[in-house]
Amino acid sequence: MIVSGIEKMPGEERRQLILETLQKAEKPMTGKELGDLTNVSRQVIVGDITLLKAKNEPIIATSQGYMYMHAQEGPGKIERTLVCHHAPEQTEEELNILVDHGLTVKDVKIEHPVYGDLSASIMVSNRQEVKEFMRRIQEANAVYLSKLAEEGIHLHTVIAETEQQIKNAEIALKQAGILGE
Structure with missing residues (x-):
């Protein structure tokens, strides 16, 4: 839900927050969750994710939401x-x-x-x-x-x-x- 009275975050700033949030997330995050965090609609988030992917950010859409694909850590994977x-x-x-x-x-x-x-x-x-x-x-x-x-x-x-x-x-x-x- 978009919170009334809160100014919309500028695009670059919003995309940076989305990127940092996904990098820290321990589970996939839905477009709605990211929209609530940044006070924009899920549709805006879909566009932001597309722009981040175009900049070669390793974000994938899963059935549970968006994930940042970190390089596999350590041996054994x-x-x-x-x-x-x-x-x-x-x-x-x-x-x-x-x-x-x-x-x-x-x-x-x-x-x-x-x-x-x-x-x-x-x-x-x-x-x-x-x-x-x-x-x-x-x-x-x-x-x-x-x-x-x-x-x-x-x-x-x-x-x-x-x-x-x-x-x-x-x-x-x-x-x-x-x-x-």
């Missing part, structure tokens, strides 16, 4: 790409298998027959975040990217602390008939 294939009804099962093995699901990527490579941020690390992601998909009546790909084949970038976490997740995905060959 491992990124892998997993090939998956399943019915849309198995999406929640797939994501739960991954997070149950300690992985963060960073994104989903497909190869579209017309547009080429398409990707979308997911950024889920636990069952509660998966549940929220699924709720938002259903509320928006959104189509899974995998439905736009040939035969539903899609890729997930995952982040793990150890190789063993990834191997265990791959075994579980294969047992569920989800891991692609």
Whole structure:
């Protein structure tokens, strides 16, 4: 909600505050939260985020809100790409298998027959975040990217602390008939 009587913050100053806030945030922040902080609408925040991204600020939009992507700190963070294939009804099962093995699901990527490579941020690390992601998909009546790909084949970038976490997740995905060959 925009607070009446408070002067609107100048654009550059507002974008700097948004950037600093996202850099310090421990969880994603919604456009509404950032709008409330800076006394502007969510639509203004969307424009500000676009301008910050144009300046190569590593901000991503997730299903939970905006995040500043800090460089991975310290050794031990491992990124892998997993090939998956399943019915849309198995999406929640797939994501739960991954997070149950300690992985963060960073994104989903497909190869579209017309547009080429398409990707979308997911950024889920636990069952509660998966549940929220699924709720938002259903509320928006959104189509899974995998439905736009040939035969539903899609890729997930995952982040793990150890190789063993990834191997265990791959075994579980294969047992569920989800891991692609």
